[in-house]
Amino acid sequence: MNSVRTPRQHRSIQTKKRIINSAFHLFAQKGIHGTNSKEIAEKARVSIGSFYSYFKNKKSLLLEMLEDYLDRHFLAIWKSVEKITVNEMGRDDIKLIIEGVFEAYGISPEFHRQTHALRYSDPDINRIYERERSREVTQIRYLLESNKNRMRVSDQEAAAIIIHNAVENVAHTAKFLGPKIDEKRLIEKLTDMINSFLLKG
Amino acid sequence: MNSVRTPRQHRSIQTKKRIINSAFHLFAQKGIHGTNSKEIAEKARVSIGSFYSYFKNKKSLLLEMLEDYLDRHFLAIWKSVEKITVNEMGRDDIKLIIEGVFEAYGISPEFHRQTHALRYSDPDINRIYERERSREVTQIRYLLESNKNRMRVSDQEAAAIIIHNAVENVAHTAKFLGPKIDEKRLIEKLTDMINSFLLKG
Amino acid sequence: MNSVRTPRQHRSIQTKKRIINSAFHLFAQKGIHGTNSKEIAEKARVSIGSFYSYFKNKKSLLLEMLEDYLDRHFLAIWKSVEKITVNEMGRDDIKLIIEGVFEAYGISPEFHRQTHALRYSDPDINRIYERERSREVTQIRYLLESNKNRMRVSDQEAAAIIIHNAVENVAHTAKFLGPKIDEKRLIEKLTDMINSFLLKG
């Protein structure tokens, strides 16, 4: 039998959550390659056999976790959108969103860093990250569209990708590579750049 | 004893080159974790013992290759600087530099991709990439300084980092993740963004 | 060609000595298994190829060194015999010899320790050590014979072996295993034991 259990009962769900939790902490702490399945099972107080009845293999656990994580990451970013005036965005609104992005990394910068590291070498990981990128680019395009007449940009698709890339990479630099330069200064300039790029005058 | 041979003789140098070459192709093709030392040696038509007399271990081979690669990458970018009017930069000059960056990835996008993937999980790889970043940021600051009076930016350090991040990540998206969108459009918008960010009026 | 050079010329002899010297220090310092032939050659400023023209292999170097060493060890012990009244030995003479043994370890306790460690697992090493034992037991028997009428022992062969064993092992304990107990006290009691064993009441 090769089937993976879909937990329906309360205890089962709890067990699965415990496994995911263990993995989350261990991956963040010791890296994904540096963590083995036995460790994960042990930390979750499950047998290794149980582990493999909840997840087909280590990789599928990771993918499931990553999808979950990126959902939370996405929500964390865009909940700040509530505070902005969507169709009359100004510099302050742009800054608010950028700050939202930076804050969203607070969930677990280490897990983000470790999975992001696999992005360019593992197609499955990349696929999930691309779906996330797509969602975010769509959101940015929606904002551009909503402020169309106040914008100088014509090629909205390209612009959205550019903006997304810039913000993402600045956030990674700040969050993953230590505080070489004050985060606030980076946010300020990043806001400047995007603001001058987008808005007329 | 753990000393690594420094080739003095012609044959030695050739052998070392063969190993590096073989590694270069395998790393690009199958990833760094996906390539083992035996394979590298075999492809180079060298015994595994020879491999380990030229390199302390797989990692040190990688680091040596990466330093070399990033030197070439750096030169490839900034050779285009000769064509620009350094202290009277305009949109065209910015575009020229960005195009230079994109072209520089031509050396081996795959090797770049694979090593970049390790950046956030391997401190040694990151150290080498940080040195490269530092060189590039310095170059950008030099250009900002040379065009000081025509610029609107005040915090040059932060600005240089932001610009570098934006360009790097857009290039990675274009070069590593397939042609989802036309490269020319991305370059165009990226140029726009940086241009409007930097130059008055 | 498999022949090992027998050096006749001055420079050759010097080179061979340099190799032996290097090996001597490295073996003492890092153990015999912990030292490889390349290191020995390097420390002696000879090529590894030269090394193998002076010695058939690492083992034969070791055996040659050991024979040499044990010759010196033997001489160091029995030179003190000059000071004793051979055919009218008393407690002081016994003590003098024991002290001679302890001093003889001064040549290189570490080399002695490292080779002795191989004695019980390597038949070739053991053979050389057995030859040395034989020489020493012969000497002891000679002394017993010279003092025959003053001795209480009958089975001289067994007695000589026993005495040799006792002295050797006490010396090893003192010299190889650190100063858990003062050497002088051990020598004193060892002398007592042998004295009371041998000499009439």
Next chain:
Amino acid sequence: MNSVRTPRQHRSIQTKKRIINSAFHLFAQKGIHGTNSKEIAEKARVSIGSFYSYFKNKKSLLLEMLEDYLDRHFLAIWKSVEKITVNEMGRDDIKLIIEGVFEAYGISPEFHRQTHALRYSDPDINRIYERERSREVTQIRYLLESNKNRMRVSDQEAAAIIIHNAVENVAHTAKFLGPKIDEKRLIEKLTDMINSFLLKG
């Protein structure tokens, strides 16, 4: 199908025992350095992976075995003490103990020989042997103390060490290095020596 049910823990214990047994024979036969983990596993009809799930590494297997072995060795020696008149020891009692020591080597002279060979080059092995020595010296001192008024020795600590050394090395010579001389003669003389050393008149 293997229809015989082996309880979970029982099976585990059996496997571990099989590994230890296999190692015991191979170490004795081919030496410790001459035996590799794969061979041990094979002889025990166990996968190499199993081997490493029972023992951290080859060394820790050896240490565990040695501790066990020396416990048995110690008991084998001192069980003969029951037969002696502890506080009125005579020559016969001394002889009985020495014979006990010689017999104790019967458990596995080869394993003893191979591990003893490592004693002077491996600190961990030595540590375990030193603990054993300490136990034995303590026993000897206890006997000396119990017969205090009949003894001529003053420095009991040194005397105990000397005696222990003498007996140990004579036993090693007899047991490890082949029957060059009749064991009985050695025991006789050894008894004489210790007897005359210890007992008045």
Next chain:
DNA sequence: TATGAATGAGCTTTCATTCAT
């Protein structure tokens, strides 16, 4: 004769996964 590049068997150890109990 001297050199040192080259060899490759051999060793230890890890870990994702399976399957008998």
Next chain:
DNA sequence: GATGAATGAAAGCTCATTCAT
């Protein structure tokens, strides 16, 4: 369902020795 003993391919690395130059 649950368990954890067992698997074994696979990887990294060493070093005594040879032999082409």
